[in-house]
Amino acid sequence: MKHPFQLILSTGNLLFTATKNELYVFDLKSGNKIGEWIDTFDSTETIKEKVKKEQERQLKENESKKSKTESLEEDEPTKKKRKSNNSEPKIPTPGEGAPTIYNYIRSLKLSNDEKSLIIITDSDKSGIVFKLDLSNKNNGNILKLIKRQPFPKRPNVIVTSNDDSEIVMGDKFGDVYKIQINDPELKKLDSESDPLLGHVSMLTDLIVTKQDNDQEFIITTDRDEHIRISKFPSSFIIDKFLFGHESFISNIVIPKFNNNQLLISGGGDNFITLWNWVKGEELDRFQLDDLIKPHLNELHLTPSRFQNEENNLKEYCVSKIVALEKINSIAVLIESTNQLFIIKISDNFQKLELDKSIQFDSNIVTITASYEKVFVGLDNDSNLLTSIDIETREIDQSNDIINKVQENYSVEVNSRDEFYPLYTTYQLRKRSEH
Amino acid sequence: RAHSNPFSDHRLEYPISPNHMDWSKFYPYYYDEINNKMNKQVTIADIGCGFGGLMVDLSPEFPNNLILGMEIRVQVTNYVEDRIIALRQQNLNNDSTNYQNINVIRGNAMKFLPNFFQKSQLEKIFFCFPDPHFKQRKHKARIVTNTLLSEYAYVLKEGGIIYTITDVLDLHEWMVKHLDQHPLFERLDEVFEKNDKCVEIMTYSTEEGKKVERNKGQKYIKCYKRLPNP
Structure with a gap:
């Protein structure tokens, strides 16, 4: 069976997909595979280096x-001879029952001019920049x-x-760095x-992002409800925070x-928020409970340690x-559900209003949108990918x-057990102990 | 417990935003019931206030300011709460502020300072004998870092002052280095230190300060002024 796509990204002509450590590019005019890259970096080397240090x-x-x-006790005999001062550093191997270590591609993004693809690899904690070479000189890649x-x-x-001269990267520790792309030195x-x-x-x-007056801003969000x-x-000058989220x-x-004045945010809350980030104003909140509750499943059950007595507590999050852009709307995915919500920004960009909810046969893993289409990656062994026409908001048949694209995509696994994590956003929920 | 991990998800209470903060519970004396609002706001913060000695001494010196201590350790916070209640009781009939202008809150200032204070709200921030976090890989847990200084600059008004004091030379050098590097802070000179009453109070009044005094240890002090945004 084929492994579902973990990430997809489309420009309209191209579709980028990431599964495990494998990155593919498909031409959306022909369905042909026109690019691929596999992360072969051996992370044991970096671990070795670390252990040695x-x-x-x-x-x-x-x-x-x-x-x-x-110097204090000079006549103390050196009982223990140090065993091995120059022994090779040992790579710690996880014991039995330890959680699996996954090395996968964590993010796919395009530069603003859509001429470069930027990804994150787990193996060596790197940001990687690819130039998209459409001249076809590179062996069709x-x-x-x-x-x-x-x-x-x-x-x-x-x-x-x-x-597009720099990459800007945020890490799990909360820090943000920027690096010149054209500087050949690492x-x-x-x-x-x-x-930064x-x-x-x-x-x-x-x-x-930037405003009309060319003033540039960086907007960062965290696990503690902040939009800074x-x-x-x-970036040492903090302009404002957008407060309101509770998860x-x-x-x-x-x-x-x-x-570029609107910002929509979502996460562990049962609402998404529409802001005018330039003015720092909350314009509207769109409640999700009524829409999504009928579609929650056993994947949404709260972990047993935090579960209630009836064992029916469920949690969901926006992933x-x-x-x-074409229809002044957004598409919103709630993790581990088969529903996609198209929400219109109406009332002169003041309100969030449900346009349509679209149901799929299986859970949605991820989505991406070009100007004309929404592409939907599904958790399904035969039908991994489908598209929606933005004009009609209907699923494209045949x-x-x-x-x-699906024929030309061939990341095979024997069973679901070999899947890499498809749903990871829920892990961001805070479980405070004391 | 002497230490607390600032990165972990403690069960903390903090407001969704500064507008959600109900200060009347902390400073009932300054709450205007008729207009349903506070007639003063907090302008002095003691981050990691410990047992509250600094606030107790600052209280009569700054009768027109509200002073808030933030402390991450639960038991210590409880102690300071009780201490302030007792002080208010004992001084009911005094002419001074009766310690109505100080209070303490349990919180993680490294994560949530902007949830409590509006932009440019504070006039003074104190960091007195902070946890030194000696280990190299723990340095991000220090209360003064390049990145956190931007948040302190955000809640401080122009001309506002950061006070630092420690008995650990390594930590002192660390704080000075990062404050010197930050474009929004300017180091204040010894003349300032000599003439500023807060420096004197900070040097002698905290429990930690007294302990260092007893052990005849060194105290290292530096103060910085918040510059205007360039």
Whole structure:
């Protein structure tokens, strides 16, 4: 059986997909595969390096301790000879029952000019920039790797600056870095002095944008309900916060309509919020409970430690919001459900209003939107991908291109047990102990 | 417990935004019941206030300011609460502020300071004998870092002052280095330190300060002014 797509991204002509450590590009005119890249980086090497460094540090520490104690008690015989000072560092292997370690591609983003693809790899905590080489010189592979920049902590989200000259990356530790794309040298980043800005919380999403007057901003969200707006690149100046969320934020979107002034945010709350981020105003809240409650399933049951006596407590979260520029709307995905909500931004961009909810045969893993289509990645062994026409908001029936894409996609697994995680947003929920 | 991990999800109470904060419970004396609003707002914050010694001494010196201590450890916070209740009781008939202008809240300032205070609300922020977090990989847990200073700058008004004091030289050098590097702060000189009454109170009145005094330890002090945004 085929492994469902973990991430998809479309420009209209191209469809990028990521599954495990494999990245593919499909031509949406023919359905042909026109690009691929597989992350073959062996993470044991970096672990080895780390172990070695730690070993050296400990040896040094022991030495200095020893010299201190020796100066005090000089006739103490050195009972224990150090066993192996120059032994090869051992790679720690996870014991039985340890959770599986997944090395997959965590994010797919396009540059603003849509000429580059930026991804995050788990294996070496890198941000990678590919130039899209449509000239077909590269053996029919349009992906040309031009930069692989490792970061000190695991990256979570990556974008390019407004002029596409830099990548801007946020990590699980809450810090944000920026790196010149065209600088051939790889930077050795220092988590103490190099961050552009930082939250004391996991960074969950970020957007770099600008206003009509060319003032640039960076908007960062975290697991502690914050949406922070700072100037860019002088990010030490915090302009404002957008307060209102009561649970983690997973996604923010700034649609291009209405001069980039609108922002929609969602996450662990039972609502999504429409803001005018320039004015710092909350414009509307769209409640999700009534819409989604009939469609929740056993995947939404609260973990047993936090469950109620009847064992029927369910939780849900927004895992993806995309802008549908053509119809002044957004598409909203609640994790582990088979429903997609099309929500219109109506009333002169003041209100969120349900346009349509679209039901699928199986749960939706992820979505992406081009100007004309919404592409939907499904948790299904025979039908992994489908599309919706934005004009009609109907599922495209008998779509040859989509079928061709699926034929040309061949990440095979033996059973569902071999799937990489498809639903991960719920893990952001806070479970405070004391 | 002497320490608390600032990164973990403690069961904390914090307002959704500064507008959601009900200060009347903390400073009932300054609550205007007729107009249903506070007639003063907090302008001095003691981050990691410990047992509250600094606030107790600041209270009569700043009768026109509300002073808030933030402390992450539950038991310590409870102690300071009780201490303030007792002080208010004992001084009911005094002419001074009767300690009505100080209070404490359990909170994680490193995560939620902007939830409590509006932009440019504060005049002074104190960091007195903060946890040194000696280990290299724990440095992000320190209360002064490049990235957190931007949040302190956000809640401080122009000309507002950050006070730091510690008995750990390594931590002092760390704080000075990061404050020096930050574009929104300017170091204040020794003349300021000599003439500022807060510096004197901070040096001698906190429990930690007294302990260092007894042990004849060194105290390192530096103060910084919030510059206007460039």
